[in-house]
Amino acid sequence: MTALKIAVAGASGRMGKMLVEAISNADDMVLVGALDVPASPALGTDAAASLGKPAGVSITADLATGLANASYLIDFTRPEGTLKHLEYCAAHGIKMIIGTTGFDEAGKAAIAAAAEKTAIVFAPNMSVGVNVTLKLLEMAAKSFAEGYDIEIVEAHHRFKVDAPSGTALKMGEVIADALGRDLNEVGVFAREGVTGERDPSSIGFATIRGGDIVGDHTVLFAGIGERVEISHKSSSRVTYAHGSLRAARFLEGKSVGLFDMYDVLGLR
Template identity: 80%
Template sequence: MSSMKIAVAGASGRMGKMLIETIVAADDAQLAGALDIPQSAFLGIDAGLALGKTTGIQIESDLAKGLADAEFLIDFTRPEGTLEHLKYCAEHGIKMIIGTTGFDDAGKAAIAEAAKKTAIMFSPNMSVGVNVTMKLLEMAAKSFSHGYDIEIIEAHHRHKIDAPSGTALKMGEVIADTLGRDLKEVGVFSREGVTGERDPSSIGFATVRGGDIVGDHTVLFAGIGERVEITHKSSSRVTYAHGSLRAARFLADKQTGLFDMYDVLGLN
């Protein structure tokens, strides 16, 4: 198998640096491009500088330059940036691995439309462990469908800009779909004051932001006399980077189509 030529968006960010480090260390991948915003102080600098390595790839804001040699783009940035990258990749047949969260319905629709032109793997969380956890939640929801209150608690670092996290929302969607409910109707995202008794059909969310927490997610199934907690904790962003490379390998023989990590891991 020839080396996958992969570009990274948000190259100077925490996740971007981790992705670059993982790609450079992989036997079957090579760094083919590095993108950042036009205001970045890192433009023109070697993408491996923060790692103490020379990659020969400069960080660019111009998509034509940054993606000239790329077959794949891994994007963990922000919705507005990802959607701009999406247009370019769709027109030029560059496959995308999208880990960005916070898309509205229009953004998700744009991703689905672009997948008619190129292959896209879109998931709010690339961690293998998180996606296995999602499968466990399906099993649990079937057994705890009556008499159990469902709450989702998530914690992330102080710099995260969206809440609840995309992973927490996906967990809620997985549970709601399994129970035949619509998360938009049963999701409770804030509680304050005299709220009244809990609606037994609701799925509650609680958000914690602080310090350098990479990502903790717990789903609580609380019944009378017992409670079950299913938890996943990330201690390093490397899990997301490794999952992204698995996604690229999965897309290698795909020309078009929209996929998720369940497809990558054979969990569907």
């Protein structure tokens, strides 16, 4: 079997290092490129140096150099960086696995357009467990459509720059779709002061940021006399890395198209 040739964006970051390690430990993949921002102090260093077994791949800010031998790019960076990578990958037929969150509608549209030129898995959370949780939420929402208030609580580390998390928003979208609602219309993202009685059709969000929390998400279906909570808690980013590699394997043999983790895991 020919190894999948993978490049990693944000290679010196927390998630980037986890991806480099996961690729290094995979029998069917090889790291061929590592990207980071021009200001990164890691430029020029070996992407796997922290593992004690160099990969022979230097971290670079130059897309042409970093992606010269790549068939896939795994990107968990920030929207502005991912969109630059997206343009290059679409032009050169490099497949993408995008775990970046915080895209606006224009960014999402750009990803959809690029998928007409290359194959892309785009998901706010690559964890297998989270995506199974999303399927459970879809089922639960249909059963709790009347008489239950829905609240989504998420917690992440102090360094996360977007809120609510992409995963929390995806949970809200899945629930809203199951109920025939539009999250843009029923989502409540802040409460302060005299807010009045809760709108029973709303989906509330609460955000916590602190310490080194990898990622906790809980959805409450609160009725009169009972409350059902569906939770997913991450203790390590390794689950996101393993999901990303699974997504790369899914794209093998696909040249174009936009997919998500439901497609990867057969949850449709």
